[in-house]
Each structure stands twice: as C-alpha cells, then as structure tokens.
Amino acid sequence: MRTGPDLLASTDAAALSHGLASLAFFALALLLISNWRARQNARALLAACLATGVWATASVILVLLGQRTAFFGTLLETVRTGAWLLFLLLLIEPARSRLQVAMAVFVAIASLQWLCALADPLSPLAMPARTTAIVCRLLLALLGMLLVEQWYRNTPAPQRWGIKFACLGVGGLFAYDFYLYSDALLFRAINDDIWAARGVVNALCAPLLAVSAARNPGWAPGLSVSRQMLFRSAALLGSAIYLLAMAASAYYLRYVSGTWGALMQMAYLGGAGLLLAGVLFSGALRAKLKVFINKHFYKAIFDYREEWLRFTRALSEDGPALGERSIQAVAQLVESPAGALWIVREPGQLIPAASWNWPPQAWSEPVSGPLCRFLEARHWVIDAPDCARHPEVYDGLQLPLALQHVWLLVPLMLHGKLFGVVALARPRTRIGLNWEIRDVLKIAGSQAASYLAYRESLDTLSVSRQFESFNRMSTFIVHDLKNLVFQLSLLLSNAEKHRDNPEFQQDMLVTLDHSVQKMKTLLQKLARGETLDAPASTPLQLDALLRQAVAAKASLAPVPRLEIIDAQLTVLANRARLERVLGHLIQNAIEATASDGKVAVRLRQESGTAVVELADTGLGMNEQFIRERLFKPFDTTKTAGMGIGVFESRVYIEEVGGRLEVSSVPAVGTTFRVILPLHAA
Numbered sequence: 001m002r003t004g005p006d007l008l009a010s011t012d013a014a015a016l017s018h019g020l021a022s023l024a025f026f027a028l029a030l031l032l033i034s035n036w037r038a039r040q041n042a043r044a045l046l047a048a049c050l051a052t053g054v055w056a057t058a059s060v061i062l063v064l065l066g067q068r069t070a071f072f073g074t075l076l077e078t079v080r081t082g083a084w085l086l087f088l089l090l091l092i093e094p095a096r097s098r099l100q101v102a103m104a105v106f107v108a109i110a111s112l113q114w115l116c117a118l119a120d121p122l123s124p125l126a127m128p129a130r131t132t133a134i135v136c137r138l139l140l141a142l143l144g145m146l147l148v149e150q151w152y153r154n155t156p157a158p159q160r161w162g163i164k165f166a167c168l169g170v171g172g173l174f175a176y177d178f179y180l181y182s183d184a185l186l187f188r189a190i191n192d193d194i195w196a197a198r199g200v201v202n203a204l205c206a207p208l209l210a211v212s213a214a215r216n217p218g219w220a221p222g223l224s225v226s227r228q229m230l231f232r233s234a235a236l237l238g239s240a241i242y243l244l245a246m247a248a249s250a251y252y253l254r255y256v257s258g259t260w261g262a263l264m265q266m267a268y269l270g271g272a273g274l275l276l277a278g279v280l281f282s283g284a285l286r287a288k289l290k291v292f293i294n295k296h297f298y299k300a301i302f303d304y305r306e307e308w309l310r311f312t313r314a315l316s317e318d319g320p321a322l323g324e325r326s327i328q329a330v331a332q333l334v335e336s337p338a339g340a341l342w343i344v345r346e347p348g349q350l351i352p353a354a355s356w357n358w359p360p361q362a363w364s365e366p367v368s369g370p371l372c373r374f375l376e377a378r379h380w381v382i383d384a385p386d387c388a389r390h391p392e393v394y395d396g397l398q399l400p401l402a403l404q405h406v407w408l409l410v411p412l413m414l415h416g417k418l419f420g421v422v423a424l425a426r427p428r429t430r431i432g433l434n435w436e437i438r439d440v441l442k443i444a445g446s447q448a449a450s451y452l453a454y455r456e457s458l459d460t461l462s463v464s465r466q467f468e469s470f471n472r473m474s475t476f477i478v479h480d481l482k483n484l485v486f487q488l489s490l491l492l493s494n495a496e497k498h499r500d501n502p503e504f505q506q507d508m509l510v511t512l513d514h515s516v517q518k519m520k521t522l523l524q525k526l527a528r529g530e531t532l533d534a535p536a537s538t539p540l541q542l543d544a545l546l547r548q549a550v551a552a553k554a555s556l557a558p559v560p561r562l563e564i565i566d567a568q569l570t571v572l573a574n575r576a577r578l579e580r581v582l583g584h585l586i587q588n589a590i591e592a593t594a595s596d597g598k599v600a601v602r603l604r605q606e607s608g609t610a611v612v613e614l615a616d617t618g619l620g621m622n623e624q625f626i627r628e629r630l631f632k633p634f635d636t637t638k639t640a641g642m643g644i645g646v647f648e649s650r651v652y653i654e655e656v657g658g659r660l661e662v663s664s665v666p667a668v669g670t671t672f673r674v675i676l677p678l679h680a681a
Helices: 003-033 041-066 071-092 096-115 126-154 157-162 164-187 194-216 228-256 258-280 281-298 304-316 323-330 368-377 384-389 436-499 502-528 542-552 575-591 624-627 646-657
Strands: 339-345 350-357 408-414 416-426 539-540 560-565 570-573 598-608 607-616 658-665 669-677
Touching: 003 041, 003 323, 003 539, 041 194, 071 126, 071 164, 071 258, 126 164, 157 164, 157 194, 164 194, 164 539, 228 570, 258 323, 304 542, 304 560, 323 339, 323 416, 323 436, 350 416, 368 408, 368 416, 384 416, 408 436, 436 502, 502 542, 502 560, 539 575, 542 575, 542 607, 570 575, 570 669, 575 607, 575 646, 575 669, 646 658, 646 669
Parallel strands: 560 598
Antiparallel strands: 339 350, 339 416, 408 416, 539 570, 598 607, 607 669, 658 669
16 A cells, blocks of 8 residues: 555656547547437447546546545546447447447446445445446446447458547457456455546547547548548657657666766667657658558558648749749659749650659650650659559550659649659658659649749740830830931921021021930930839929920921910820920821911910810821721821820820820821829919
C-alpha cells in the first residue's frame, strides 16, 4: 500500500491520465456532434464518446477527492461500458431477439455489480461483494471483446478496410479493462499503476475511432480527419517516443558512468536533440511518412481539395518565375525534388523554358519528332525507366539520351495540342505509379499549360500595347508634321506673289516662328521619351488662344475671321493639345472651303460653358458620313490625309469634360461646336 509522496504522485498521474482521456473523447464528440441526427449509428457513437468523456472527467474529480471507488464512479463506468456495447450491437445488426438477450445479460450483470458496490464495507460480506463486482466488470469487458470479434468477423472482407481501426479502438478499451480486472481478481485489489494508465490507453483509442468514423459516412457524414493534421500528429508522436527513449538512455548512462554521468547525460541529450532536428527537416523522411499515411490510413491517395488549392495557389502567385513554380507544383504531387520544363514555341520546336533544382537543359526537339507526336496522340505520362525496359508498350518509343535519366515525363496539353513537357526526377521515397497518380498528373499538366499560355498571352499583349502606343504617338507626330509641311508649302507658294508686301512678310515671320517652335517642342519630347499627353492641364484664356490659332492660319486662303462675343473665358486644359485641336478644326474648315468662301471662328458663353464655333461655307457632309466615318480613326477622304485629326479632337475634348458637336449640309457648309466647361478661378 502506498503512502506519502508515492501516493501523491500516483494520484497526480491518474488525474492527468484520465484528463487526457476526457479531452480526447470530448474532442471526438465535437467532430461528431454536427451529424448526430444523421443516422442511428452516428448517434450511438456520439453517445458512447460523450459517456466516456463524462466518465473520464468524473474519474479525475473522484481521484482528486480521494474517492476513486465511489458508487457514482461505478455507475458512470457502467453507463460508459453499456454505451459502447450498444454501439457494437447496432453495427452487428443482430435479430431483435438476440439484441434483447444481449441487453438483458448486460442489465443483469450491471445490476449485480451495483448491488455489490452498495454493500457495507464493514460487513463480513464486503470482500466477497468486492470480488463479485470485479468479476462483473470482467464479464462486461469479455462481452465487449466478443462483440468486437463478431463485428469484424461478420463484416465482408472488402468493407473491413473501413472498420479495422474502430475494431482496434473499441477492442483496446475492453481489452485493457479485461487486463485491469483480471489483475485485480488475481491479487484481490486494483493495481494503482494499471488503473492510472487506463486514461492514457483510452485517449490513444480516440484517434483510431476518428479515422474509422471518417471512412464510414453512415457513422458520421461529413467527418474528415485532415491528412495534414494526421501527418503532424504522427510526427509529434514519433518525436515524443524518440525523446522518451533518449531520456531513458541518458538516465541509464548517468546511472552507470559514475562521476562522468552528468556530463555524458547532457552530451547525449544534446546530440539526440540535434539528430532529431536533422531527421525532422529531412525531406525524404517527410515524404516517406506522407506516403505511408496516405497508403494505410486513407482510401484515396490524394486529398484532392487541399492538393488543388495548393496547386492553384502556387500557379496564381505573382512573380515572373511561373515556369519554375509550375514545375514545383507538379513535382510536389509525387514528392519529386527536381524537374525541368520544355514549351513548344512558334517555329514548331520544343525548347527548354525553365528548370527547378535541375541543371539548365540544352535538348530540344521539333513538334514533328517521335516524342512530341507520341505525347500529343496518347496524352500519356511516360515512366522513363519503364519505357526503356518495355519500349513495345510505348509503340517502340526511344527516349533521347538527354531524357533517359529522368523519372517521369508529364505532357502539358492545351485544347488537345501539346503545349509543353515537364520532366521530373526520381522521388525521395518509392512511389508506385497507378491510374490515380497518372490521372492527377495529367490534369495538373493541363492546368499548368493553361496558366503558362495565359502568361505568354499577357506578355505578347503587353508588347503589342507598347508597339500600339509607339505607333499611335508616331501617327500623331506624323499628323502634326503634315500640317506644318502644308503650312510651309503654302507659305512658300505665296512668297513668289507677295514677297514685296510688308504685311505678308510679317505674317510669314510669325508663321515660321510658330512652326519652328512646334518642331522644337516635338523634338524635345521625342528626345525625353515622353508622350504627347505628358503636360498637365492649366487655366487658359480662350480668346488669347484663339487669336494665336487664327493668326497661324492667316497666310492661308480663305483667311479665317475671328469674332469674340464673350471675352475673358477661362477653361482648364493642356495648352499644346487644345491649340492643336482648334488649329486642326480651323485647318479642316479652310481645306474644305473654296478660296472665295468664308471661315468664321466665334467665341461665346452659353449656360456656364465656353462655346467655340467654327463655321465654313465649304462642301459639307451628309448625316451618314458624320455618323459612320467622320470620327472613325484612319478613315479620310483626303488624298494626303491621316484620318485621325477629328478623332483626336473629340477624344481630347471629352477628356477635359467637354463635347464636340457638328452640323453640316452638303454644298452649304459645316459648323463645329467645341463646348468646354468654364474654369472658376
């Protein structure tokens, strides 16, 4: 009989042990509780887990109070045992008469046990009653073991995969009870150490029940044990067992090594810790553990939801190294440590595109080569060693020398065509290729091909947009140069007639200065690599801007006439662009009008806006031309025109919040109205 510190240590160990059992079964009950209405079996399993959790919690309380053999504890233990027996009876599905007989036997044994527990400890019958109670508990444990054996035996062989861990879990509960009460019956008393360890054994049975519940939807629909959680738990359990073994070895060294014992113990524990850290960081060991768990604990090799989320997340991350990420995402499906990627490029050649933990590759092959034709026709994942041993299975395919050292060749198919190939190195652990792994690799290859094709399309589109921007800028520059050349040509043709006219000479100098300034500005922008839209908008006086624009066209015929009805109107715009827009509209009006016609430019204020009217008596346009062709870029009726002047004018006017209106009558004339919002100082 224990006393003093030994008794206190035993009490603490028993309380901790049963506390772990309480946490384990309550956690399992939480996983099951959302499905307790699903089916009868699920409700029975939930009830058994709750009963076990309540019994373990009560045991902790009774141990701490020093009343381990109280009648209340016996009652809860019997309820817990009955709940597990009922769960087994429901799964075996016996006839109603057999179920009634089994429950009658349980009630009889339990009633006899309770009567013995109520016996007076001081009476002469106390020892026989205690022995009878132990025998009753032993019989209940034996009944549970028999039911577990019948459950496994009556289950068809193909379905035993789903119940074997539950048989181990429930059988472990009853087997340990049988051992506990057999020892108690032999020595006429319950062993404190065996009883204290009972909670730990019960807690270890809970994960086995969780795995079987996940495999059997009839018990708990929707319950699933995460592979990642199981992997981490297995790694943690293995680490704990390893550390316990190392601690025991270190204690032995300290015991036998005399004065050097403490030093050797610390050195041994330090080395063991470093070894454990190295093992935990070993990719090969982690791969072997994952393969073992997937093979022995789950029916499917992959957790498709988690794998697909990981795969999609890896491909959709930002960054330029999409090729490397594609190789890594495919390789992680089969625990491969390295790989390379080839992509079919425009000339019809399969060329190296990226590599991951793999030396740069130089091998390439035309799409018409045997490997590409085989992959495009069969869509197979090629096992390179198997292809070398059995080429007849692969239609006599001979792999190139550069690929004979690889493990797998995964085709990247896109719309039924070969987009690329991923070569993978041998995995860290042995993996048997089956149809499931091959199908997953083919689907992953198609997904990677779509991402890679999308990225290449984006890159091509980006380059096209750069060329488009450059071409657009060049078009506008050519358009401005055309207008300047036209003005200078017209000025030169008029110089022969009016070179002695002082007013013409003055206008000629102003026009030349204006043209030279525009050319200098254009060259400066080109030299700095700026676009035509670089300058910011500033407040502008429209009357001053119009005077300058009209003066620039004074050498043309007919000479435009400016009429300022409302002066001092301020708008917010870019001076160079607005001047180019108004100058182009005036230029168009002059070109469309005969030399004896009229071109009028008017400025007025209407309803809080500034309105610039440009009216001419030229050829005019019909409604269909205005609707379908006037504002269409690169569409012009001029022999030397670019077709972008009116288009650019409307685009910029709308950019500053205005609008461009046009009205025209054929053979009568055209009026453009530039309506701009006023800017309040």
